Amino acid sequence: MNKTKVRFYRGTHGMGIVISVTNGTDRVIFDFGAPFTPLAQVYDGTVLPRNVNRVKDAILLERIPAVEGVFSRKDLQDLPVISYEESSLNTAVMICHLHLDHMSEIDKIAPEIPVYIHEEGLKLLNALQEVNEEKAYRSYSSFRYHETFKVGQISVTPYFSDHPCPGSAGFLIETADSTIYYSGDIRFHGLDSKKALAELDVLAQKHIDLLIVDATTTSPSEFTGEIITEKDIYDDIYDHLNHSASLGIFNQYNRDVAMMQHMNDLGKRLGRTVVWEPEYAYILKRMTGIKVPVYWIESQHIPECLVNMKNDHEVISVKDIRNHPEKYLIQNSYGNLLSLSDFDGLPGEYFHLFGEPLVKGQKDYQIMVNVVKKLNWIFNTYTNLYSFSHRYPEHLRNMIEKINAVTVVAVHSKHPENLDPVNSMQFFPEENQDYILENGILKQ
Ligand SMILES: [Zn+2]
Incomplete structure (x- = not known):
């Protein structure tokens, strides 16, 4: 039996998430966004992106990691990265919501690779394209909450998460030997918190091996400490x-x-x-x-x-x-x-x-x-944007406790070491390193 492999390309020390889960030749990738670093932003409104070279430039500027098998050879030009055409992987990309740190680079993915967005998010993306705020370089696929779909042998089930963006989701990933939940960005103090909490009851029944969780508020520079709904x-x-x-x-x-x-x-x-x-x-x-x-x-x-x-x-x-x-x-x-x-x-x-x-x-x-x-x-x-859009520490502990995964990995936070893993074991992965997930334990 093929073992499940997890790789954190980006997101273990801040925003801009790219994570892959691979089983055999099937692979799902969660999110495809650039880091949110206002002071290091090259495209500041004065420096403009170059359309023809946008993929190569994005990789050189490290807006996106050089993930193998995701970009077309013609877009990579001479970069020494395995292209979509040269790769044997069967890949799909899932986007948890339409904030830029999760999706700003999706237009650069080879058009043959499906990119999944919740149907409400896709409706918003189309509207943003119509008002010229997003460019229509490629097409996207849609999903609905609780409707499982397959990427080869991997099953993906999206769950509701209460974030300010329409169609926000977390993803339950089931492979032949492991169950993983990636929370996406989530909070429990919005007007839809009841619905978000009800999802935890469902997830609590799933015997999750690995929980990859939005831990933004573990960082003191981002969480004001003020509890406001x-x-x-x-x-x-x-x-x-x-x-x-x-x-x-x-x-x-x-x-x-x-x-x-x-x-x-x-x-x-x-x-x-x-x-x-x-x-x-x-x-x-x-x-x-x-x-x-x-x-x-x-x-x-x-x-x-x-x-x-x-x-x-x-x-x-x-x-x-x-x-x-x-x-x-x-x-x-x-x-x-x-x-x-x-x-x-x-x-x-x-x-x-x-x-x-x-x-x-x-x-x-x-x-x-x-x-x-x-x-x-x-x-x-x-308060501030980070506190408004992400769950407070007490809610985060409650989520980890309920899901009761063997291992938890904190993402989307500058200080993952501040996470309270409650009843799970916290793991600190290196970026760009393959880990095998076996009985809920990540190993090299
Ligand atoms: Zn985010």
Whole structure:
């Protein structure tokens, strides 16, 4: 019988995950994203990717590891990496959700290799391609929660995980001799935490040998220590804006569709119209069918493909908002920051809800804060992106205890040594090294 092999290409000391599980000639790879390192980012908006050489450049820049049998020879050019054509492996790639540290490099995979994304995630990816935010270099396959599919002899079953991105999933991998669970990114303090906790009860029955777990909050630089739920945030915004004469402004990420819906609902509770940039309104319509008002400002950047949204969406003008700031809650993304100058002189409260710029301490984050202060508005934000999007240490212990795997490996954390493995045995793999998994033990 073939033994199951596991290899951690990337993710044992931070974000950007690439892990393979191989049995015989069948192989699954989880995630295919570049590390999230704002200060070491080459493509900073001034340096632009070169399309024809994008695969070779990504490998040279170490945005993606040189995984054998994944890239086409023509894309590798002269790089000494075994290409898809030269490899005998039967490979499929699973993506846990559409945040960039998990999927930014999927367009570089040879088109013959299936790349699986949850059907809701795929819908979002298509919408992002339609608004020119993602490029359509290749096609993708979809999966649904709890529906098992096969990669040769390997079975893959996706489970629901509560992360802000639509279709977020963890994967149960069953080979002839082993059972592995890769959690993807997950939290248990979002509005869907009950559903996420119910999945743990199912997984607890599976006799998992190896648990590969998102351990972001074990890193003190990322976890603020503040325990705040998603609901706490919406309630706080409500308290700030209820009976307030101020204009409300918020900045969130356009891939976090559930949050977009919650902000729309919050507007209703407040009796305020939530007004969206055309790109966000387009994504909301495609994902949920909800048609929301858009704002149209001369200084705002509007992609060509969205210009005709003026005709079939309610348009709110600067004048409307200036006349009654207390009736509006407007979404603003960083690229359109200066369009907020049209509301100077009005009282305002700005809520930074984990949109770009993502992390405090970056130059662009400070520019955003400076502009809000220049307008004499109140700047509000909550915890940080890492704490908001990942499970708190107590929830992490609870998950490890319930799943009760023989071995646990922490990924997506700068400090995996801080993990409390509870009843499992923690293993610290070297990157780019094959391990055999036997009775739940990883060995070289
Ligand atoms: Zn992540």
